[in-house]
Amino acid sequence: MEKRGRTLLAKIWDQHVIAHVSDDTDLLHVDRHLLHDLGGSRGLLDLKSRNLPVHDPELTFATPDHAISSARGRAGTSKTGQELLEGLRVETSASGIAMFDIDEPGQGIVHVIGPELGLSLPGCLIVCGDSHTCTHGGLGALAFGIGSSELTHVLATQSLIQRRPKTMRVKFEGRLSSGVTAKDLILALIGHVGAAGGTGYAVEYAGSAIRDMPIEGRLTICNLSIELGAKMGMIAPDEKTYEYIRGRRYAPQGEMWQRAVEAWRQLPSDPDAVFDREVVIDVETIIPQVTWGISPEHVVGVDGYVPDPAEIADPARRAAIETAIDYMGLKPGAPIIGTPVDWVFIGSCTNSRLSDLRAAAEIARGRKVAPGVRAWVVPGSETIKREAAAEGLDKLFTDAGFEWREPGCSMCLAANGEIVAPGQRSVSTSNRNFIGRQGPRARTHLASPATAAASAISGAIADVRTMER
Amino acid sequence: MPKPFTKLSAIAAPIMRSNVDTDVVIRIERLVGTSVRGTLGKWAFGSLRYLPDGSENPEFILNREPYRQAEILITGPNFGCGSSREGAVWSLQELGIRAIIGSGFGDIFFANCFQNGILPIVVDKVIVDGLAAEVESTQGAGRVSVDLEEQTITSPSGQRHSFEIDPRRRAGLLKGLDEVALTLQRDAEIRAFQAADRIERPWIHFAGKSA
Numbered sequence: 048m049e050k051r052g053r054t055l056l057a058k059i060w061d062q063h064v065i066a067h068v069s070d071d072t073d074l075l076h077v078d079r080h081l082l083h084d085l086g087g088s089r090g091l092l093d094l095k096s097r098n099l100p101v102h103d104p105e106l107t108f109a110t111p112d113h114a115i116s117s118a119r120g121r122a123g124t125s126k127t128g129q130e131l132l133e134g135l136r137v138e139t140s141a142s143g144i145a146m147f148d149i150d151e152p153g154q155g156i157v158h159v160i161g162p163e164l165g166l167s168l169p170g171c172l173i174v175c176g177d178s179h180t181c182t183h184g185g186l187g188a189l190a191f192g193i194g195s196s197e198l199t200h201v202l203a204t205q206s207l208i209q210r211r212p213k214t215m216r217v218k219f220e221g222r223l224s225s226g227v228t229a230k231d232l233i234l235a236l237i238g239h240v241g242a243a244g245g246t247g248y249a250v251e252y253a254g255s256a257i258r259d260m261p262i263e264g265r266l267t268i269c270n271l272s273i274e275l276g277a278k279m280g281m282i283a284p285d286e287k288t289y290e291y292i293r294g295r296r297y298a299p300q301g302e303m304w305q306r307a308v309e310a311w312r313q314l315p316s317d318p319d320a321v322f323d324r325e326v327v328i329d330v331e332t333i334i335p336q337v338t339w340g341i342s343p344e345h346v347v348g349v350d351g352y353v354p355d356p357a358e359i360a361d362p363a364r365r366a367a368i369e370t371a372i373d374y375m376g377l378k379p380g381a382p383i384i385g386t387p388v389d390w391v392f393i394g395s396c397t398n399s400r401l402s403d404l405r406a407a408a409e410i411a412r413g414r415k416v417a418p419g420v421r422a423w424v425v426p427g428s429e430t431i432k433r434e435a436a437a438e439g440l441d442k443l444f445t446d447a448g449f450e451w452r453e454p455g456c457s458m459c460l461a462a463n464g465e466i467v468a469p470g471q472r473s474v475s476t477s478n479r480n481f482i483g484r485q486g487p488r489a490r491t492h493l494a495s496p497a498t499a500a501a502s503a504i505s506g507a508i509a510d511v512r513t514m515e516r
Numbered sequence: 517m518p519k520p521f522t523k524l525s526a527i528a529a530p531i532m533r534s535n536v537d538t539d540v541v542i543r544i545e546r547l548v549g550t551s552v553r554g555t556l557g558k559w560a561f562g563s564l565r566y567l568p569d570g571s572e573n574p575e576f577i578l579n580r581e582p583y584r585q586a587e588i589l590i591t592g593p594n595f596g597c598g599s600s601r602e603g604a605v606w607s608l609q610e611l612g613i614r615a616i617i618g619s620g621f622g623d624i625f626f627a628n629c630f631q632n633g634i635l636p637i638v639v640d641k642v643i644v645d646g647l648a649a650e651v652e653s654t655q656g657a658g659r660v661s662v663d664l665e666e667q668t669i670t671s672p673s674g675q676r677h678s679f680e681i682d683p684r685r686r687a688g689l690l691k692g693l694d695e696v697a698l699t700l701q702r703d704a705e706i707r708a709f710q711a712a713d714r715i716e717r718p719w720i721h722f723a724g725k726s727a
Binding site for chain 1: 532533534535537539540543544545547548549550563568592593594597598599600601602603605620621622623624627628631632682683684695696699700702703705706709710713717718719720721722723
């Protein structure tokens with residue numbers, strides 16, 4: 048039999064096969080199941096109504112993030128938000144599931160705390176009822192979002208039936224230019240392949256720019272996999288990965304650590320592994336990116352222009368661009384830079400980690416948010432909030448006119464009453480610029496934390512490269 | 517447990533814009549609550565279906581006859597991309613939608629459809645566009661038929677197109693199978709896997725940790 052190299056995906060997948068269901072479909076073991084306040088208690092109640100116990104509560108972890116307010120003291124959490132939080136407390140406790148509650152280290156956005164606590168490990172199969180679960184792939188895990196029914200299935204069986212996806216490798220090659228971050232690379236990729244370019248694939252990110260990239264940047268890259276249609280995104284683990292995980296609360300220790308690392312070293316794709324699709328991106332051509340429309344694929348370099356539908360021949364594409372420009376309240380052919388903004392949101396599972404806050408703070412330091420702009424910084428977790436405060440970032444931001452908030456999803460998905468008002472424009476470090484995502488008729492421009500901070504100071508979409516020190 | 521799906525002949529509404537995400541299908545605040553099911557049909561496509569003052573947008577296809585009766589959606593590329601919220605499928609179900617025909621769907625949305633007895637059908641974009649054009653030429657009166665047993669779609673003028681579907685998912689829909697109950701029948705296999713895995717990868721199971 049021909050012996051062909053195996054991909055990172057194949058190695059992790061095969062390790063988790065409990066049983067083959069059909070040629071390309073397997074029953075897979077779930078190593079980590081993460082629950083949040085929006086769907087966690089509903090899933091547990093669903094199970095209860097079927098008289099079924101949680102199959103493996105010790106592999107299941109919960110935290111509130113979606114529906115809680117990010118205001119001090121969580122003031123502003125709606126009545127239903129409070130009920131969901133209470134439901135999560137009661138039901139996790141009844142099932143023996145660990146929950147990281149508000150104000151405790153461990154609480155935070157579910158995709159921030161998994162890596163932070165050492166729950167997310169290389170070679171691990173991780174699921175959560177949230178599409179940005181692909182984030183954890185940045186550590187070499189196979190991680191993906193699931194719906195409510197699949198969530199119930201995992202609670203009841205600690206397994207999931209999945210069809211093996213096709214494989215795509217994206218190589219980011221070269222050195223990042225000044226002002227360019229992980230967020231800019233992944234937005235540029237989405238612009239290149241489109242919002243459906245990765246549908247049906249598990250994407251492995253590779254290349255020198257990924258190898259050189261710190262773990263938090265890798266988590267940002269993998270986080271946006273779903274925005275190019277891929278429900279799984281992953282990066283092979285390396286020394287940086289092990290260094291990041293070592294000593295974290297739930298990470299293996301001592302002799303167990305040695306055994307784990309030894310196993311993880313076998314995971315990277317073999318040199319002769321074959322992918323169904325390969326994409327190579329020269330990162331040296333990438334400048335800071337910002338979206339102009341209503342899909343993450345509507346993205347340009349910050350020196351770019353809003354497209355002009357008159358120049359587009361294909362009627363369907365032209366209509367789509369007209370719809371987007373109309374929703375966004377922009378002028379066809381206008382430069383994106385200098386577009387006035389009302390809001391800046393720095394946070395979300397994409398860009399709320401310590402390095403993101405530092406990058407934004409570096410731009411904000413000693414400057415002031417422009418009059419008329421509201422700018423929020425929402426750390427991704429209680430631990431990040433404390434670490435940032437220990438460095439003085441909270442004071443730096445508030446001195447500059449930003450609001451420093453409590454950790455959670457906040458304005459990324461606006462499930463907590465935290466919205467951009469109708470017709471207002473926001474530069475956000477989050478992941479979706481969909482119609483109404485940040486509130487009914489809100490207009491969202493996605494960008495990196497540094498670009499968001501620069502835009503807050505400028506009162507308009509800004510080129511961070513002109514504001515670097 | 518999903519309702520079985522075998523065949524359907526129904527009004528079909530084309531929603532042809534690309535990348536209709538699940539936030540557009542159902543806004544998040546409609547899903548914040550402990551028991552939202554049964555309340556969502558009214559809010560499906562809310563941001564397209566209603567004007568800012570809350571009145572119906574007469575331009576939106578599902579506000580027009582006969583499309584109000586649609587049980588099939590014909591959709592543009594990448595329908596259901598974005599968030600994993602199963603509420604998107606629930607809202608379509610409550611609206612009376614039973615099948616969706618498109619050239620491609622968001623992966624998670626696609627899986628969620630099967631869990632709720634909704635049949636998502638992937639066919640070539642040329643076929644999707646042709647169906648939409650035919651339906652529109654009859655002002656929506658022409659019915660589209662879907663036969664899951666035979667794996668065919670029939671256009672209002674009688675043109676038949678076959679479609680591919682994962683045999684496991686086809687069987688699940690035809691019989692309305694409960695996946696949880698089926699998997700639990702294999703619990704011995706799951707537990708045997710875990711016993712071996714505790715030796716192979718003890719760190720996954722927190723062996724030696726009191727956490």
